[in-house]
Amino acid sequence: MSSPILEARAICKSFAGVRALKGVSLAVHPGEVLAVIGENGAGKSTLMKILAGVQAPDTGDLLVDGVGRSIRSVQEALSLGIALIHQELNLAETLDVGANIFLGREPHRWGWIDAGRVSREARAVLGQVGLLVDPGTLVSTLTIGQQQLVEIAKALSVKARVLIMDEPTSSLSDHETQVLLRLIRELRAKGVAIIYISHRLGEVHGIADRVEVLRDGENAGHLSRSEISHAAMVKLMVGRELSQFYPHQTHPSGEVALEVRGLRTAAYPAHAVSFEIRAGEVVGMAGLVGAGRSELLQALFGVVPALAGTVRVAGVPVIAASPRDAMAAGLALVPEDRKHDGLFLEMGVRENLSIATLHRDQRVGFLNRTKERDLCAEMIPAMRIKTPNTEQPVQFLSGGNQQKVVIGKWLATRPRVFLLDEPTRGVDIGAKQEIYRLMEELAAKGVAVLFVSSDLEEILGMSDRVLVLHEGRLNGELSRSELSEEAVMRLATGGNHSTAVAAS
Amino acid sequence: MKKIFGILGLLIAVCLVTASLSDSFLSAYNVENVLRRSALFGILSIGVAFVIITGGIDLSLGSVVCLVGCALPWLLTVQHWPVPLALLAVVALSLGIGLFHGLLITKLRIQPFIVTLCGLLLYRGIARGFTADQTVGFGNEFKSLRLLATGKVPFFPGFDLPAPLLFLAVVAILAAVFLNRTIYGRYLLALGRNPQAATYSGISTQRMTILAYVVSSGLAGLGGVLFVLDVNSAQPVDFGSFYELYAIAAAVLGGCSLRGGEGSIVGVLVGAALMQVLRNMITLVTTRNNVEFAIIGAVILLGVVADELTRRIAAKRRAAQVLQGATAA
Numbered sequence: 001m002s003s004p005i006l007e008a009r010a011i012c013k014s015f016a017g018v019r020a021l022k023g024v025s026l027a028v029h030p031g032e033v034l035a036v037i038g039e040n041g042a043g044k045s046t047l048m049k050i051l052a053g054v055q056a057p058d059t060g061d062l063l064v065d066g067v068g069r070s071i072r073s074v075q076e077a078l079s080l081g082i083a084l085i086h087q088e089l090n091l092a093e094t095l096d097v098g099a100n101i102f103l104g105r106e107p108h109r110w111g112w113i114d115a116g117r118v119s120r121e122a123r124a125v126l127g128q129v130g131l132l133v134d135p136g137t138l139v140s141t142l143t144i145g146q147q148q149l150v151e152i153a154k155a156l157s158v159k160a161r162v163l164i165m166d167e168p169t170s171s172l173s174d175h176e177t178q179v180l181l182r183l184i185r186e187l188r189a190k191g192v193a194i195i196y197i198s199h200r201l202g203e204v205h206g207i208a209d210r211v212e213v214l215r216d217g218e219n220a221g222h223l224s225r226s227e228i229s230h231a232a233m234v235k236l237m238v239g240r241e242l243s244q245f246y247p248h249q250t251h252p253s254g255e256v257a258l259e260v261r262g263l264r265t266a267a268y269p270a271h272a273v274s275f276e277i278r279a280g281e282v283v284g285m286a287g288l289v290g291a292g293r294s295e296l297l298q299a300l301f302g303v304v305p306a307l308a309g310t311v312r313v314a315g316v317p318v319i320a321a322s323p324r325d326a327m328a329a330g331l332a333l334v335p336e337d338r339k340h341d342g343l344f345l346e347m348g349v350r351e352n353l354s355i356a357t358l359h360r361d362q363r364v365g366f367l368n369r370t371k372e373r374d375l376c377a378e379m380i381p382a383m384r385i386k387t388p389n390t391e392q393p394v395q396f397l398s399g400g401n402q403q404k405v406v407i408g409k410w411l412a413t414r415p416r417v418f419l420l421d422e423p424t425r426g427v428d429i430g431a432k433q434e435i436y437r438l439m440e441e442l443a444a445k446g447v448a449v450l451f452v453s454s455d456l457e458e459i460l461g462m463s464d465r466v467l468v469l470h471e472g473r474l475n476g477e478l479s480r481s482e483l484s485e486e487a488v489m490r491l492a493t494g495g496n497h498s499t500a501v502a503a504s
Numbered sequence: 505m506k507k508i509f510g511i512l513g514l515l516i517a518v519c520l521v522t523a524s525l526s527d528s529f530l531s532a533y534n535v536e537n538v539l540r541r542s543a544l545f546g547i548l549s550i551g552v553a554f555v556i557i558t559g560g561i562d563l564s565l566g567s568v569v570c571l572v573g574c575a576l577p578w579l580l581t582v583q584h585w586p587v588p589l590a591l592l593a594v595v596a597l598s599l600g601i602g603l604f605h606g607l608l609i610t611k612l613r614i615q616p617f618i619v620t621l622c623g624l625l626l627y628r629g630i631a632r633g634f635t636a637d638q639t640v641g642f643g644n645e646f647k648s649l650r651l652l653a654t655g656k657v658p659f660f661p662g663f664d665l666p667a668p669l670l671f672l673a674v675v676a677i678l679a680a681v682f683l684n685r686t687i688y689g690r691y692l693l694a695l696g697r698n699p700q701a702a703t704y705s706g707i708s709t710q711r712m713t714i715l716a717y718v719v720s721s722g723l724a725g726l727g728g729v730l731f732v733l734d735v736n737s738a739q740p741v742d743f744g745s746f747y748e749l750y751a752i753a754a755a756v757l758g759g760c761s762l763r764g765g766e767g768s769i770v771g772v773l774v775g776a777a778l779m780q781v782l783r784n785m786i787t788l789v790t791t792r793n794n795v796e797f798a799i800i801g802a803v804i805l806l807g808v809v810a811d812e813l814t815r816r817i818a819a820k821r822r823a824a825q826v827l828q829g830a831t832a833a
Contacts, residue, residue: 303704324706333704341704344697346765355694355705360688366685409705 003066005030005080005193006162011060013046020046022217022491023060023287028193033184035196035208039237039456039489043217044197048164051195052084053077081161085168086153091139098122103153115308128186130179154185163187163392163465164195169203181207199288201230201493208249213237226339234489246461247433247440250480253464254279257316257448258331258417260300263309267295268472272309275467275474277417277448279314282439284463285452286488292472294336297419302326303332314416327356330416334423336452342406345395349387350376352394352405357412371390379408384434400431406439416444423457437464456485470494507759508771514807515778518785528787536656538777538784544653544730546776547672548753550679551723553772556755559696559764560609560616560715564601564623565671565724565751569744572598572728575639577738587649591729591803598725599718601627606714611715616717624748634738640821641737653733657706661809668730672773675699675723681770692716696764753804754779778803 002465004027009183013021021043028034038044048359049055051062053071062069064080071077077084079381086227091100098118098309107121131149150166155163165184169177177187184194184207198204204211211223213236221236233416257279273296277283287293290407299306302320310318311318313329320326323333335341354361354372361371376390383404387397394402403423410418420439439462443449459466476497478487490500522529529535555562572594579590601623604709608619642650652671656664686819691712695702702709727747732738758775760767782803784798 020704301704321707322708323704324708327706335704340698342698344694344701344765347694348698351690351694355690355702355707358690359706362687365688367685367687 002029002031004028004063005065007063008047008051008442009063011050011057011062013043013048013050013055013058020217021050021057023039024217024219025050026195026212026219028195030161030258031188031191032190032209033194033196033207034209035197035198035204036214037211037233037237038214038220038479039454041294042237044167044214046217047214048084048166048195048197049160051077052082052164054084078158078160080379081159082164083155083158083162084164084166085148085155089144089147089151091147091150094138095142096136096138097133097142097150098125099126100139100150101157103136103154121157122153123189125157126150128156129153130182142270145172146173149176149180152180160194161215162195164197166197167199168195168196169198169200176399177203182401192496197451198494201233203227205230217230229497230490230493234486234493237489245458247437247459248282248462248464249444251282251441251443251464253281254446256312257281257314258300258314258450259310259315261310261312263296263299263311264298264307265292265295266304266307267292269307271472271474273469273474274309275473275477277450279416279446279448280443281464282443282449282451282462283390284459284466285450286456286459286466287469287492289450290471291456291469291492293469294421296469297333297421297450297452299333299436300326301419303333325399327413327415332356332410332413332415332418334403334410334418334420336421336425338403338406343394345400346393348393349380349385349392349397349405350390351413353379353409358408360413375412379412383408383411383438398431400427400434403431403435403470411438411442415447417448417450420449422453423451424453425456456488459488468492476500508768508774509758510684510779510814511759511771511774513805514803515774515781518732518778518803520733521782522789525811526785529784529788534784534788536666538663538780540734541652541783542777542780543668543672544734545747545750545754546773547668547675547723547730548587548727548751549758549772549776550675550769551720551727552751553746553760553767553769554679554692555616555721555759556752556762557692557696557767558713559699559762560713561723561752561762562605562720563722563748563752564605564618564619564627565727566744566747566749567624567631568598568601568721568724569728569747570738570740571601571631572725572825573630573732573738573743574640574740576636576729576732577642580646581640581642583641585764587646588748594729595722596722598728600719601725602695603714603716605721606717609712609717610713627741631743635740637740639739640738642733643736645682650733650736653730668734671726671730675726676724676769676773683767683769685705688712688715693765696766698765704756750779751776753800754818757804757807774787786825 007027009025010023012023024043024047036044041413050057053074053076056072058466062071069080092103101122102118107117119135126133129149129152130151139150168180172180188194196208205228206249208228209225211228211233213220215237223232256276256279258277263272264272285293298304300311302325310314311320313331318329320329337344351371354375357375358367361368380387385401385404387401394405423435439449456483460483464480466483466488467474468476468488470492475494476491482501487500493498552562552565557613575597576590578596579585580587605619605623608614609616651667651669655667657667657670659665691707695707695709695712699709728744754775755767757760757778758771762771782800783796786799787793812814
């Protein structure tokens with residue numbers, strides 16, 4: 001085999017004290033498709049950003065054609081022939097396709113953009129990716145899939161020798177996926193090296209020459225072409241000890257507290273989801289990013305309208321057209337993005353804690369200041385919120401304490417059904433454990449708890465039962481006795497229930 | 505709170521400077537006059553403060569003042585409507601305008617700037633239309649009605665309080681109680697801070713936003729009535745012209761952030777008074793009224809720059825404290 005065109009050696013990278021990469025190595029050769037897989041948070045995207053110059057590594061070496069290089073910017077990476085197609089689209093929607101393809105390196109003469117050349121060359125690369133639109137088309141009028149192809153065309157136009165694709169198919173239709181996979185094979189035949197990140201193991205199986213598996217920011221192992229199989233990949237992606245970190249106890253479950261029948265969300269209108277949760281149960285909802293978990297919780301809570309379906313809380317039908325309706329029915333939601341959706345950052349702890357219960361505690365429209373003070377006196381010690389006083393703006397609290405404020409605000413509403421979306425994201429380990437303890441206490445009090453998490457350990461550690469979503473579909477349900485990381489991953493990547501349980 | 509002290513200090517400083525430069529500043533006549541103007545503009549400023557607190561803006565209120573200010577004498581003297589009916593009509597008109605703005609902003613999601621900018625053009629145009637650009641006024645009639653704005657309440661011998669000050673007092677107390685003591689006031693502030701989190705917390709953000717625009721236009725309507733009763737007649741071409749900017753400037757000087765979520769009624773009142781004292785100073789001290797806008801613009805800019813600088817210094821100090829705490833621990 002030829003020598004590697006791009007090689008990373010012992011790359012380390014930390015963010016705010018969290019080690020995202022702990023000495024990862026990787027090499028890719030010309031004319032090869034290297035698939036990089038791993039769970040959410042394994043460090044794949046971070047590694048790719050480092051290869052493409054978006055972020056700088058803390059330590060470690062990058063070699064291009066065997067020569068050590070420090071790639072400090074996207075421009076440098078491009079000049080070395082390394083192009084990254086981001087997971088999130090990075091197009092200027094209000095510009096046309098041609099302008100996007102040449103953004104930042106427009107062919108020009110005397111300061112004027114050479115429109116003819118833009119159009120000609122854009123047409124050529126668009127033809128390569130099989131996207132037959134005029135370069136003058138506005139990007140905002142294209143479908144997400146077409147926009148993805150524009151991104152790829154953009155990467156082709158720089159004549160990349162190494163093309164890094166971070167989940168390129170996550171928003172593509174089947175047909176568009178097929179076009180893309182054919183294109184990748186063509187590029188490979190021309191000697192381009194391709195690093196391909198995907199959660200879709202089927203695709204990986206179909207296209208990869210080699211698979212590199214990352215886990216917790218480290219190399220977990222690799223598979224050669226002949227070794228690639230669904231089972232082998234899942235085994236490498238998971239497979240670690242479950243710590244004694246989780247205070248889980250089996251709960252005697254009561255009546256059905258939340259019943260969801262045929263719920264359809266705007267994210268996946270084709271799939272109706274049905275499930276029920278009993279009082280005192282802690283149910284985890286697993287799935288890959290983009291599987292439609294958050295959308296489901298948001299529809300339940302009335303943040304976005306559900307397209308169809310019925311929801312009952314303790315047997316009573318609920319039509320949640322707004323969070324207010326959902327609250328009245330006894331639901332609470334701790335949102336995924338606490339800074340954006342959960343907190344009033346400049347306001348104090350007191351005002352944040354009481355905001356959801358002001359309405360209940362009002363005295364004919366007036367604030368009930370006694371109740372508000374009592375609430376702080378109760379919640380701050382109970383939640384162990386570390387704050388100098390009740391008036392401290394929450395923006396000055398740590399992530400964990402901020403999250404406890406959000407949870408406390410919803411505890412105050414005394415919900416029957418507690419929905420949590422990624423409850424421990426960006427939270428330090430101590431606060432994590434306290435959040436787990438709270439979830440346990442809630443269940444013990446007979447509250448039905450449904451939590452979404454991308455942290456498999458957390459799903460396994462905390463759940464009485466796990467619902468697994470795959471591309472908007474409820475792909476399976478695992479009881480505690482059936483639970484294993486392999487089983488969850490199989491269901492989350494589209495496998496069926498019987499093989500998922502049998503394999504583990 | 506610190507913000508209010510800063511602006512209050514500026515107000516006192518401007519008062520002292522003016523008093524030292526002009527003998528007539530402290531005369532009973534002038535003080536009454538400044539108080540009357542401050543009260544009228546204070547009412548408008550409180551209205552627009554509600555909108556600014558939600559993170560919006562209302563550019564239309566000068567034109568609402570014009571429309572109401574022209575409609576009232578027109579209805580009374582040209583159409584010969586009875587007084588209560590005419591008052592009811594202008595109240596309904598101004599509240600209706602606010603409702604209209606609020607619905608466009610929340611239901612159609614049109615930006616407040618655009619909606620109220622169109623309102624600014626629309627309402628003045630309508631006023632100029634139905635009056636055919638002719639001055640409308642009360643002439644020598646409706647003296648008792650005009651007392652609402654021109655009347656005086658004996659305060660102590662030789663000095664009376666202008667009637668609009670009483671209106672302002674009522675409006676300010678109601679507004680302050682609403683903002684600080686009711687759950688809806690808290691909702692309004694929360695909505696201005698983070699509309700997304702407000703929605704997630706079960707607040708009907710649309711209703712609160714509409715309410716803010718109704719309050720703004722409603723108080724602009726009240727202001728329009730009092731303004732026209734005060735000066736007796738209105739010229740549709742320029743009646744209430746630039747008033748929205750005086751009101752917005754007063755609210756911002758008084759501590760309302762255009763980012764939303766911040767503001768106190770007391771601050772707005774001080775801001776409104778500062779604007780009027782400045783105008784008064786220019787009239788009394790200089791012989792040139794034409795530099796009025798330049799001076800007002802400069803003072804507002806200075807105030808806002810000073811506020812931003814103190815905020816940065818405070819933030820730095822806080823960061824240093826946190827850092828110290830972290831290294832100590």
